[in-house]
Structures are given as structure tokens and as C-alpha cells.
Amino acid sequence: MDKSLEDLSLEELWELFPIFLSEHNKSWDSYYDEEEKNLMNIIPREFIKRISHIGSTAIKAIYAKPIIDILFEIYSSLDMNEVKKMLCKNGWILMNEQEGRMSFNKGYTINGFEKKVYHLHLRYENDNDELYFRDYLLDNLNIAKEYENLKLKLWKKYEHNRDLYTDAKSDFVKKYTKIAKSEYSGRYD
Secondary structure (H helix, E strand, C coil), X not given: CCCCHHHCCHHHHHHHCCCCCECCCCXXXXXXXXXXXXXXXXXXXXXXXXXXXXXXXXCCCCCECCCEEEEEEECCCCCHHHHHHHHHHCCCEEEEEECXXXXXXXXXXXXXXXXXXXXXXXXXXXXXXXXXXXXXXXXXXXXHHHHHHHHHHHHCCCCCCHHHHHHHHHHHHHHHHHHHHHHCCCCCC
């Protein structure tokens, strides 16, 4: 009997889907655009506050995991579970669910990554710190390069542990997100 992704332990998933970084790929923007259109075809417009390309693949100057991160903001008056049902019905896999936040993946198979891989962060409107961090890196190439160097340093150390990799970057991300939110106050209200 073949296993499915749901049958694998976290450690088995991390082995199957290791962290790897690559130089910026100009196709990442078109991958994002394609998936944004798909999302707009499956989720009613009146649900959508904003859809944004976030994460390192949105920063042209730095190495990134070749996974397109998408921030999907919905209006706070809506039931997030309705959007969850629509996403799951259309190929997205729910990976994590917390109060007011859900994370979905697409492009993961029992044989490894597909050519196009996505992480979708479903949030209520204005829960969007990632936009500030992205903008700060786009506007400050020297800080973007510091972030790249940190990621390259952590890559092999945590190649098979995404949680530790993310945790090891969190102080850097928090620091520059705080600065960005101060400098760009109100940009995404």
C-alpha cells in the first residue's frame, strides 16, 4: 500500500521536502501571476481584500526557496472556513490552522516537489506584516543581502527542519518588520 502525504510524519515530510535555496528565477513572478488569477476565479471578489506576492521570491536580488508565498487577505466580516472549503476543493492542502490564520500548500506530491510550488497564507485584512518586510527589503538592498546571507548560513544547518530554519530567521524578520511598519505607517490600512 502506497503512503499519501497525510500518512507521513513531520520528519518524513522534511526529508521529502528539504530546504534548498536558488538564485532568483524570473519565472517566479509569472508563477505568482498565474496563481493569483486562479485564486480570483475560485474565490468570490467580494471576499478578497488583497492578494500579494510575499516572501523571498518577491525580492529579485536574493536567493530564495523556489516556493511562491502568497498572502491572501479576506474581509474580517467573513467566515474564513468558507474560503478554506473553496481552497481545499480546488487543490490546496490545509497545513496549519490557528485563530484567524490558515496556511495552505500546493505543489507537494508523494514523489517530492512539482515544478510550481506555493504556500498560501490566508488571513483577515490588515494581518499583513509580511508586506512591510517585503517592501523594506525591496527598498533596502543592503538589508536584503544581509537576509540572504543569513538564509544561506542556515540552509544546510536546517535543511531538514523547516521549523528551526524559520525560528532562526525570526529575530531578523521581526526587527526589520518593526522598522518597516514605522517607516511605512498606514501603507496597507
